[in-house]
Amino acid sequence: MSLGMNKKKILIIDDEQINLDFFDVMLTRLGFEVIMASDGSEGLEKIKANSPDLIILDNIMPQLSGWELTKMLKQEDEFLKYRDIPIIMFSAMDTVKDKIEGFELGIDDYIIKPFNFSEVLARIRAVLRNHELSRQIVLREKRLALADSLNKSLIYLTEHLKIPVLGLVEASKALDVSDSKAVETFKEQVVVEAEQTLAALGGLEDTVRKLQESEGSMRKAELSLRELEERFREHFKELHNHIGESV
Amino acid sequence: MISDTKREVLRLFAEGREQYRKRNFEAALVKFKAAYDLDPKDEPSKIFGARCKAYMENPPGDGWDGVFQMTNK
Numbered sequence: 486m487s488l489g490m491n492k493k494k495i496l497i498i499d500d501e502q503i504n505l506d507f508f509d510v511m512l513t514r515l516g517f518e519v520i521m522a523s524d525g526s527e528g529l530e531k532i533k534a535n536s537p538d539l540i541i542l543d544n545i546m547p548q549l550s551g552w553e554l555t556k557m558l559k560q561e562d563e564f565l566k567y568r569d570i571p572i573i574m575f576s577a578m579d580t581v582k583d584k585i586e587g588f589e590l591g592i593d594d595y596i597i598k599p600f601n602f603s604e605v606l607a608r609i610r611a612v613l614r615n616h617e618l619s620r621q622i623v624l625r626e627k628r629l630a631l632a633d634s635l636n637k638s639l640i641y642l643t644e645h646l647k648i649p650v651l652g653l654v655e656a657s658k659a660l661d662v663s664d665s666k667a668v669e670t671f672k673e674q675v676v677v678e679a680e681q682t683l684a685a686l687g688g689l690e691d692t693v694r695k696l697q698e699s700e701g702s703m704r705k706a707e708l709s710l711r712e713l714e715e716r717f718r719e720h721f722k723e724l725h726n727h728i729g730e731s732v
Numbered sequence: 733m734i735s736d737t738k739r740e741v742l743r744l745f746a747e748g749r750e751q752y753r754k755r756n757f758e759a760a761l762v763k764f765k766a767a768y769d770l771d772p773k774d775e776p777s778k779i780f781g782a783r784c785k786a787y788m789e790n791p792p793g794d795g796w797d798g799v800f801q802m803t804n805k
Contacts, residue, residue: 501768501772501778502778502781502782503764503765503768503777503778503781503782504765504768506761506765506781506782506784506785507761507762507765507781509785510758510761510785510788511762514758577772598769598772599766599769599770600769602762
């Protein structure tokens with residue numbers, strides 16, 4: 486599983502070569518892996534081939550438009566695996582209706598052209614950060630569910646241990662030690678109860694071990710919020726040096 | 733009468749050409765792109781933008797005089 490900001494893959498879909506070139510140069514310099522597609526259908530192919538972390542999409546393109554591509558990605562079963570990839574859409578049109586339709590389709594951000602590159606970067610950062618946070622929440626939910634299932638096993642075990650142990654206590658209180666047949670029966674009862682208890686404990690031990698293993702691997706993939714912030718800051722620190730030079 | 737936008741496009745394009753001549757192709761691309769964003773119909777910015785990318789990948793030789801040599805098509 487890829488962690489934090491290690492070489493995030495960004496797919497740029499735009500029919501204008503100068504836009505592709507510009508984003509390729511700038512985003513590569515900032516440490517992203519840049520994939521490019523010059524129309525919608527090539528874009529869909531590259532989504533499947535590369536499974537990018539973010540898609541930057543031009544709305545107005547010949548053949549397949551940004552809207553149509555987004556609709557396919559979000560609604561068709563063929564793209565189920567890629568449905569959650571965040572999308573930033575560019576458009577030359579600045580109408581409220583377009584923006585609302587975009588957000589309803591499931592895009593994450595909408596930028597009006599002409600745009601300022603530092604604003605675009607800030608938005609890329611915000612979208613990637615939100616997406617990473619959602620991923621972390623899902624991870625934490627899974628860990629919580631694990632802890633919950635462990636709790637349930639423990640409750641089940643303690644409840645089921647209580648009854649045989651209490652039974653043994655009762656039986657020992659009532660036992661007449663001079664009655665050798667009763668002692669023999671009691672001994673058998675102790676053996677049976679002890680074996681069952683040991684088997685239950687063995688089962689619990691296995692469960693705990695399995696849970697710990699999966700929890701360990703989840704923990705490795707989990708970042709604290711502070712770590713997450715630091716990774717993003719680290720990744721974008723070049724931004725400030727960089728913007729000074731541009732337009 | 734020349735519009736303010738066109739004046740700005742021309743300024744950015746001139747600055748882009750300046751960087752281009754000095755072989756600062758990345759800085760030139762930023763300027764051409766800014767000019768293109770202001771006026772998406774500005775063909776010269778698009779053409780020079782594409783040349784910047786090509787030269788960043790394959791820098792021109794020492795004797796380069798600023799003239800683009802077609803290497804494909």
